[in-house]
Amino acid sequence: MGLFDRVRRAASDLSERSKNPTETRVRTLPDPGASTTEDLPLTPESRKLGPEEREGIDAGLAALADEGVDVDDPASIGAGLDRALARWLKDKAEDHDAIVERYAIAVGEHLHRHTDLAWEVVTDVFGTDLAVAAGDFVVVPSNLVAVRWMRRETGWVPGVVGHIVEVRSR
Numbered sequence: 001m002g003l004f005d006r007v008r009r010a011a012s013d014l015s016e017r018s019k020n021p022t023e024t025r026v027r028t029l030p031d032p033g034a035s036t037t038e039d040l041p042l043t044p045e046s047r048k049l050g051p052e053e054r055e056g057i058d059a060g061l062a063a064l065a066d067e068g069v070d071v072d073d074p075a076s077i078g079a080g081l082d083r084a085l086a087r088w089l090k091d092k093a094e095d096h097d098a099i100v101e102r103y104a105i106a107v108g109e110h111l112h113r114h115t116d117l118a119w120e121v122v123t124d125v126f127g128t129d130l131a132v133a134a135g136d137f138v139v140v141p142s143n144l145v146a147v148r149w150m151r152r153e154t155g156w157v158p159g160v161v162g163h164i165v166e167v168r169s170r
Contacts, residue, residue, distance in 0.1 A: 044122045044123060044124040044131075044133075044138055045122070045123045045124070046120040046121060046122045046123070046131070046133055046138075047120065047121050048120060048121075049119050049120065049121060049130075050121075053119070053121060053130060056105075056130075057105055057108075057109065057119065057130070060101065060105030060106070061105060061106075061109060063102055064080065064102060064103075064105070064106050067080055067084075068080070069106060071106045071109045071110050071113070072110065072113060072114070074110060074157050074161040074162055074165075075157075075158050077103065077106045077107060077110060077157050077161070078154075078155060078156070078157030078158050078161075080103070080106070081103045081106075081145070081154075081157060082154040082155065084099045084102075085099075085149065085152065085154060089152070096149065099149075100142065100145050100146050100149050101142065103145045104130075104141040104142040104144070104145045104146070105130075105141070107141040107144055107145060107161055108130065108131070108132050108139070108141035110161055110165075111132045111139060111141070111161065111164055111165065111168070112132050114165050115132075115134075115164065115165055115168035115169065116134045116168055116169060117132035117133060117134050117137070117139060117168055118132060118133065118134065119131075119132055120132070120133045122138055122140065129142055129143075130142070134168070137168070139164060144160065
């Protein structure tokens, strides 16, 4: 399930989510059927954020602020994510998807504020996600965070986010 779907559900159903932290979330790939590679879209399709997506981002930013994370500072984002990972590894008290989602919002918002990338809802053959994009340059923050979360990486945010800021300008 893409970040877009998680943010929408979080905005409308946060209390239910906390009641059932073992709920399985699976992102399924579409069945291309008889399509050939040539039939698949070469560029993702996108649309502007709606009120639900904006509310989800705002809720994530509020939660990050409560944790003392400054989304204008990649080092602060990275330190917050590293602390959240350490806490989760110790007691697994918080849903890891919620942590990944929150820090994906932090990364996306930082890129939105400091580059020419804007929040959009992007759909491609792999699903629908919140992303920051400009033309055909698309960054899906949930992918950046989730893959490193699975590998238990720490200390990566300033370098990775800083590199994207360097290659994109306002």
